[in-house]
Amino acid sequence: MADTSLPKSVSGPLNHIDDRLGSSNFLKRNIKKVFPDHWSFLLGEIALYSFVILLLTGVFLTLWFKPSMLEVHYHGSYGPLEGVMMSEAYASSLDITFDVRGGLLMRQMHHWAALLFIASLMAHMLRVFFTGAYRKPREFNWFIGLGLFTLALLEGLFGYSLPDDLLSGAGLRITQGVLESIPVVGTYGYMFLFGGEFPGQDIIPRMFTLHILLIPGIILALVTAHMMIMWHQKHTQMPGTGGTEQKVTGYPFYPVFLAKSGAYFLFTFAVIALLGAFAQINPIWLYGPYDPSAISSGSQPDFYMGFLEGSLRIMPPWEIVLFGHTLSLSVLIPALVPLGIVMTGAAVWPALERWVTGDHRNHHVNDRPRNAPTRTAVGMMAVTFYGLLWLAGGNDIISERFHVSLYATTWFFRIAIFVGPILAFMITKRICLGLQRSDAATMAHGYEAGIITMSPEGKFEEVHKTPSAAEIAKITSKEEPRPPLPAVDANGVPAKGSKGPMGHLRTRLNMWWNADTIPIEGDGRPHEHHEQELVEDESRKELTR
Amino acid sequence: MSDETNETTGAGPERVIGTPPPVKSGALLASGGGDTEEYKPGAELDERKAKKDERIVALFFLLAFAASVGFMVYFIGWSGRNGGMHGLERTRESNFWLGGLMALSFLAMGVGVTLWMRRLMTSVPIEQARYDMATDEETRSSLAADIKQGALDSGLGKRPLLRRTLLLAAAPLGLAPLFLLRDLGPLPEKRLRHTYWAKAVAKAKEAGKPGVRLIVDSGPEASAPLKAADFNTPGGMITVLPEGIYDLGHDALTQIAKASTILINIEPDKIKPVKGQENWTVNGIIAYSKICTHVGCPAALYEQTTHHILCPCHQSTFDATDGAKVIFGPAARPLPQLPLAVDEEGYLIATGDFPEPIGPSYWERG
Numbered sequence: 058m059a060d061t062s063l064p065k066s067v068s069g070p071l072n073h074i075d076d077r078l079g080s081s082n083f084l085k086r087n088i089k090k091v092f093p094d095h096w097s098f099l100l101g102e103i104a105l106y107s108f109v110i111l112l113l114t115g116v117f118l119t120l121w122f123k124p125s126m127l128e129v130h131y132h133g134s135y136g137p138l139e140g141v142m143m144s145e146a147y148a149s150s151l152d153i154t155f156d157v158r159g160g161l162l163m164r165q166m167h168h169w170a171a172l173l174f175i176a177s178l179m180a181h182m183l184r185v186f187f188t189g190a191y192r193k194p195r196e197f198n199w200f201i202g203l204g205l206f207t208l209a210l211l212e213g214l215f216g217y218s219l220p221d222d223l224l225s226g227a228g229l230r231i232t233q234g235v236l237e238s239i240p241v242v243g244t245y246g247y248m249f250l251f252g253g254e255f256p257g258q259d260i261i262p263r264m265f266t267l268h269i270l271l272i273p274g275i276i277l278a279l280v281t282a283h284m285m286i287m288w289h290q291k292h293t294q295m296p297g298t299g300g301t302e303q304k305v306t307g308y309p310f311y312p313v314f315l316a317k318s319g320a321y322f323l324f325t326f327a328v329i330a331l332l333g334a335f336a337q338i339n340p341i342w343l344y345g346p347y348d349p350s351a352i353s354s355g356s357q358p359d360f361y362m363g364f365l366e367g368s369l370r371i372m373p374p375w376e377i378v379l380f381g382h383t384l385s386l387s388v389l390i391p392a393l394v395p396l397g398i399v400m401t402g403a404a405v406w407p408a409l410e411r412w413v414t415g416d417h418r419n420h421h422v423n424d425r426p427r428n429a430p431t432r433t434a435v436g437m438m439a440v441t442f443y444g445l446l447w448l449a450g451g452n453d454i455i456s457e458r459f460h461v462s463l464y465a466t467t468w469f470f471r472i473a474i475f476v477g478p479i480l481a482f483m484i485t486k487r488i489c490l491g492l493q494r495s496d497a498a499t500m501a502h503g504y505e506a507g508i509i510t511m512s513p514e515g516k517f518e519e520v521h522k523t524p525s526a527a528e529i530a531k532i533t534s535k536e537e538p539r540p541p542l543p544a545v546d547a548n549g550v551p552a553k554g555s556k557g558p559m560g561h562l563r564t565r566l567n568m569w570w571n572a573d574t575i576p577i578e579g580d581g582r583p584h585e586h587h588e589q590e591l592v593e594d595e596s597r598k599e600l601t602r
Numbered sequence: 603m604s605d606e607t608n609e610t611t612g613a614g615p616e617r618v619i620g621t622p623p624p625v626k627s628g629a630l631l632a633s634g635g636g637d638t639e640e641y642k643p644g645a646e647l648d649e650r651k652a653k654k655d656e657r658i659v660a661l662f663f664l665l666a667f668a669a670s671v672g673f674m675v676y677f678i679g680w681s682g683r684n685g686g687m688h689g690l691e692r693t694r695e696s697n698f699w700l701g702g703l704m705a706l707s708f709l710a711m712g713v714g715v716t717l718w719m720r721r722l723m724t725s726v727p728i729e730q731a732r733y734d735m736a737t738d739e740e741t742r743s744s745l746a747a748d749i750k751q752g753a754l755d756s757g758l759g760k761r762p763l764l765r766r767t768l769l770l771a772a773a774p775l776g777l778a779p780l781f782l783l784r785d786l787g788p789l790p791e792k793r794l795r796h797t798y799w800a801k802a803v804a805k806a807k808e809a810g811k812p813g814v815r816l817i818v819d820s821g822p823e824a825s826a827p828l829k830a831a832d833f834n835t836p837g838g839m840i841t842v843l844p845e846g847i848y849d850l851g852h853d854a855l856t857q858i859a860k861a862s863t864i865l866i867n868i869e870p871d872k873i874k875p876v877k878g879q880e881n882w883t884v885n886g887i888i889a890y891s892k893i894c895t896h897v898g899c900p901a902a903l904y905e906q907t908t909h910h911i912l913c914p915c916h917q918s919t920f921d922a923t924d925g926a927k928v929i930f931g932p933a934a935r936p937l938p939q940l941p942l943a944v945d946e947e948g949y950l951i952a953t954g955d956f957p958e959p960i961g962p963s964y965w966e967r968g
Binding site for chain 2: 090091127128135158161162165194227231233234235237239240241242244245248249250252257259290291299300303305307309312313316317319320323327335342349350351353355356366370371372373375383385391421452453463464467
């Protein structure tokens with residue numbers, strides 16, 4: 058190839074920087090960094106790009122938004138609200154919408170990007186969980202991700218409340234009611250957040266500062282850390298795509314991955330711009346200014362708050378008065394418990410899995426969800442729990458649209474929230490094992506080609522074929538459960554980890570984790586005789602019972 | 603790349619494990635295994651085909667540029683015509699054009715880059731070694747030695763007085779926010795126990811009247827006192843406030859958020875009076891706090907046939923005939939009732955505040 062010298066216009070600045078920072082060393086090491094391919098690795102990228110769009114559109118909005126609750130008469134170009142008393146926050150939101158060119162577009166893009174940000178965060182977290190990508194050494198990034206998700210919810214709630222329209226005010230009122238219900242410090246938290254009684258004069262300016270400075274600042278810092286750790290640890294790889302625990306394969310960062318990501322950013326931006334242009338979201342001018350004594354039926358929060366709304370809706374009216382103090386369980390439990398279960402569960406999960414399985418190795422190749430049935434089933438439990446709460450948040454809409462009694466709908470969710478996750482666990486586990494069984498069958502006698510042959514004697518047979526090398530690599534990536542934890546150590550003394558109630562629990566959990574598995578055997582080549590297969594299938598069934 | 607499909611090529615029907623069979627070669631965004639070899643990065647380029655692909659990519663980039671120019675032209679030329687933005691129509695139009703052209707520009711550029719990457723890049727897949735994150739034992743122990751040496755050199759380990767006083771000196775810094783943030787708001791004290799009704803009634807009684815008049819909640823200009831005779835059809839429901847609440851200036855909204863009351867007219871014989879509150883109604887007119895006892899939404903829906911008051915936020919349902927007792931939903935307590943009467947001119951008045959705190963429960967409520 059010969060000529061490796063760069064044109065002067067590139068080498069000049071490069072050397073100028075290198076003379077001062079020694080940057081060539083770093084660039085040489087990283088410019089061709091390998092990024093493995095898989096469609097699901099792009100979910101986190103959507104979140105990143107949505108966040109960038111949120112920052113850009115958000116800065117635009119701050120240039121006109123007035124975070125003030127001072128009451129003014131509206132005299133903008135939206136006729137129906139002419140002369141109406143409203144807060145400056147709402148008036149300036151209307152001005153952005155109707156009197157700033159591109160203002161409505163930026164508002165709608167900001168809102169859509171926020172929804173996409175949280176939706177893609179959720180999808181990304183599910184991908185990481187179900188493929189086991191959070192395992193050692195990547196636990197820190199899992200924790201950072203949980204922090205990011207929590208902050209994103211809070212950021213969304215505050216942003217939603219800023220325009221001070223009727224719907225956002227109702228959301229704020231619920232926030233206040235929940236805050237008030239917290240034992241001992243609730244009323245103090247309420248007074249301190251709102252600067253007095255609801256709604257007061259302070260809440261919008263305060264939320265504005267949190268929404269545009271503090272929380273995005275923390276999110277930005279955490280995103281940076283998240284990316285740096287990912288870069289340093291190298292990305293995980295899907296099984297069967299060439300990578301192993303010792304090496305990573307894929308296209309180099311420069312130029313392929315860079316072009317890919319660039320295109321992906323452009324696509325994300327394009328989709329959000331399309332939504333902003335053609336899909337109306339949060340038409341605040343229709344809701345009118347906030348009035349604490351008004352509400353519209355069918356009020357719904359943004360989708361990411363739906364699960365909290367749902368848990369509030371299906372809670373029975375429990376309240377305890379003890380020694381002159383009120384414990385408002387009908388608010389406290391739904392506000393804290395579901396989020397607590399999911400977030401605490403997610404936070405302790407990596408350590409719990411290490412403890413139960415005794416697996417302290419590094420993992421760079423992901424699991425296929427079917428090959429970790431217990432984990433996948435627990436994940437689906439959480440998904441079902443969340444999904445049911447989310448649906449319950451629309452119980453009035455469901456009952457109206459499907460002509461079911463509202464009370465029956467609510468009662469359905471009250472029961473389903475307990476039964477649903479258990480069913481989800483059992484069904485998911487069965488599906489995983491079924492898929493394992495199908496993998497085992499493929500490896501035992503090849504895959505069914507869909508070609509039926511007729512022999513001279515008139516016998517019909519389906520042709521089996523050997524799967525591709527990549528397919529075989531993917532199927533054989535399954536790791537059989539490690540042997541149960543040793544009950545006794547080398548000297549015959551009960552092993553350290555299995556003693557006492559905790560040790561007992563650990564042994565039980567370990568057995569539960571590894572309870573079912575379908576061993577993968579064979580080389581994927583079709584068999585000559587089908588009778589043999591049947592026998593093998595029988596013996597396999599024995600193994601799984 | 604081909605993570606989901608079999609890589610078997612050749613004639614004949616093939617069962618594909620995973621996603622459906624490859625789309626036609628040359629498709630824009632074929633799924634993983636959909637590419638024929640010539641369209642994977644790293645494949646040998648046929649210069650004639652590549653020239654054609656280059657022109658296609660360039661076309662998309664030109665389209666992106668044209669869309670951006672269109673955006674600017676619209677912005678300068680049309681969006682500001684006849685005195686700029688005004689009203690719904692112009693907003694809708696400019697949102698359509700600005701957003702559509704912006705999206706088109708990004709979309710075309712994205713497609714262009716994707717095609718360039720997939721059809722013209724000749725990079726080949728490479729592999730790189732993974733390393734253990736853990737540092738070797740030697741470096742670890744050498745670091746440990748340095749840390750220990752530092753602790754010795756600084757005397758932090760040896761001089762407990764220094765260590766403890768330093769901790770003592772630093773501790774107050776952590777408490778600083780508790781003090782600095784104290785003035786974020788007032789202490790709760792008793793302010794959640796009363797509403798503006800109490801003050802308004804007291805003021806009216808000072809002036810020698812039996813109670814404060816109810817005004818219909820329809821904004822500061824249109825609100826007028828309500829006569830019992832004007833609200834005499836059973837089944838009606840309106841929102842009322844104490845007279846004078848709109849004169850509170852910037853505090854008005856906060857007071858309305860607590861004092862908001864629903865007035866319902868029920869056939870008098872249907873009302874089951876609450877003990878001690880038997881004479882709080884006027885000819886079947888009964889008043890309850892509008893603030894839901896669950897989390898404070900306005901309980902604004904009233905069904906006249908069943909006499910149910912429903913909060914649209916979380917569907918707490920109250921029975922208006924039975925002291926607003928909770929029938930369904932997450933609210934744990936009835937809506938507090940407001941004592942009503944009629945003054946000598948026939949206007950509805952409130953003779954006192956709600957007997958208990960309105961709105962969501964809280965710790966000190968008791």
